[in-house]
Amino acid sequence: MQVTDDLCRATAREHIDLLAAGTISARELLQLHLDRIDQVNDRVNAVVSIDRDIAEAAADASDARRAAGQLRSPLDGLPTAFKDLEDAAGFRTTRGSRRFADNISTSDSDVVARMRGAGMVPIGKTNTPEFGTGSHTINDVFGPTRNPYDPTRSAGGSSGGAAAALAAGMVSVADGSDMGGSLRNPASFCNVVGFRPTPGVVPMSPGGDLWNTLPVKGPMGRTVRDAALLLSVIAGESPRSPITFPGDGSRFARVAEEAPDQSILAGLRVLWSPSVGGLAIDPAVRRVLEERAVPELRAAGATVIENSLEAELAGIDEAFRTPRAHGYAAGFRDAVATTPEILAPELVANTTWGLSLTATDLARADELRTQAFARFAELFTEVDVIAAPAATVPPFPVEERWVREVDGVPQNDYLDWMRAAWRFTPLGGASMSVPCGFTDEGLPVGLQLVTAPRRDEFLLRVAAAFEERVPAWREAPAILG
Known part of the structure; x- marks a missing residue:
């Protein structure tokens, strides 16, 4: 099935054009996506805590605004779902944890408030591992999210619900978050785009540690320009976030509006790192990238x-x-001390280790991070973009909690196999996964692109040009066949 046969998998920009032309109403567009959820969500488990009343009221309000000529943004009327780590007033917000299984949010996070303020139509939440821990979306509240390209496989994580929902056409665009690859890994696994912006581009507020630059929030879409479109709404300074950059996200709207410019690739200086510092990479992943990405760039x-x-x-x-x-020690020490038996073992292990750290440990980590940043600052005077695998493996069996071995090399814990993504996290630049192709088994593989800090718009333009040459995103998942 190609995208032209399936309105739910059309681009968000195409959805906007149809709404503007009056070809479809926001209520009708919502119903198409609700029908798709009814069709496939029981086999994928991507969208949770669905509230049709909230969604229908938002769609009707969007149609009324359109009729009155009072649209809030170009995204007014687009169906979406919020990651289940985000507070969204009126929605059940579990954070994938039994501790919050019955929690109903009474307020919106900044990201949710901006998406709602843009007139978007929220359907529910997208599934996530407990507190976003790990690159496999599984929890004790809703269970695992399965990959639309092969439901026996993982959708990745922690934004796995968002990625799977996009791939299957359940939402138009979706938000996500990323520390260890939680936007990039599921994007690679589900053949969609996951963009990790420079820290400070999108507010993290509210949150427990608003000064931390390892975690960020960002957009996901079926295409690069759709991701840029959502970024234009959620980016911008916030009085509740101390590190956000001045201004709004209008510069990202220009990326979404303009046709990809192939000339940006001519003369582009690309550093291809097939092993991201000597990591084991599954041969099937490396083969797709070296047969599709590298030749196309050249x-x-x-x-x-x-x-x-x-x-x-x-x-x-x-x-x-x-x-x-x-x-983790700062955020979960009380939970681990009181109810460790209902928490994921990965979360308990990380928190326990964090509580054992000394001031010397933290100082050494800061020093190593500073040294690595200096080396990459120098490197980015010689190259424009780093290209690398977004994940070390293709989607793995859904019943496995994490990957134990990569190309014959044992992985010591659940963080080891994720290093292709998170080794770039401490450097503070923008990075993303863009669809690149498929293994012989039909499993998606994403290309990771990385730039220096504050070059987010440039990276989106490079990725949009690459995507035009390699439109792997158009291949619909098997679950729709």
């Missing part, structure tokens, strides 16, 4: 050089793991 006029980045990424694992564990 054909477009880019200069592509190969570098393992082993020297540049020295010490980066400690620079990520230590502050991450410290963050």
Whole structure:
């Protein structure tokens, strides 16, 4: 099935055009997506806590605004669902945890408030592992989210519900968040786009540690320009967030509106890192990227050089793991002390380790992070973009909690196999996964693109040009066949 046969898998920009032309109303567009949810969600489990009354009221309000010529934004009327880590007034917000299984939000996070303020139509929540811990979306409240391209496989995580919902056409665009690859990994697994912006582009508020630059929130879409479209709404300064950049997201709207410019690839200096610092990479992943991505970049006029980045990424694992564990200790120490038996083992292990850290451990991690940043700041004077695998493996069996082995190399814990994404997190730049192709088994593979901090708009333009040459996103998932 190609996208032209399926309105639910059309681009968000096409949805906007249909609404503007009066070809379809927001209520009718919502109903199409609700029908799709009824058709496939029981086999995928991507959208949870669905509230049809809230969705229908929002769609009707959008239609009334359109009739009165008072649209709030170009996204007015687009159906979406919020990641279940986000507070959204009136919706059940579990955070994937039995501790919050019956929690109903009474207020909106900044991201949710901006999406609602833009006139978007919320259907429900997208599934996530407990408190977003891990790159496999499974929890004790809703169970696992399955991959629309092969329901026996993982959809990735922690934004796995959002990625699977997009792939199956249950929503038009979706929000997500990323520390260890939670936007990039599920995007790679589900053949969609996941964009991790520079910290400060999108507000993290409200939250427990608003100064932390490891976690960010960002957009997901079936295409790069759709992701840019959502970013234009959720980006911008917030008085509740101390590190947000001044201004709004209008610069990202321009990326969404303009046709991709292939000339941006001509002369582009690309560093291809097939192993992201010497990691084991599944041969099927590497084969797709080296047969599709690298030749296409060169054909477009880019200069592509190969570098393992082993020297540049020295010490980066400690620079990520230590502050991450410290963050878990700060956020979950009380929960682990009182109800460890109902928490995911990964969350308990991270928190316990974080509580054992010393000031010396934290100081050393800061020093290693600073040194790595300096090396990459110098590297980005010589290259424009780093290209690499977004995930070390294709989607793995859904019954496995995490990947134990990659290309014959044992993985010590559930963070090890995710390193292709999170090794770039401490560097503070923008990064994303864009669909690139499929393994012989028909499993999606994403190309990760990384730039220096504050080059988000540039990265989106590069990715949009690449996507036009490699439109792998158009391949619909098997679950719709």
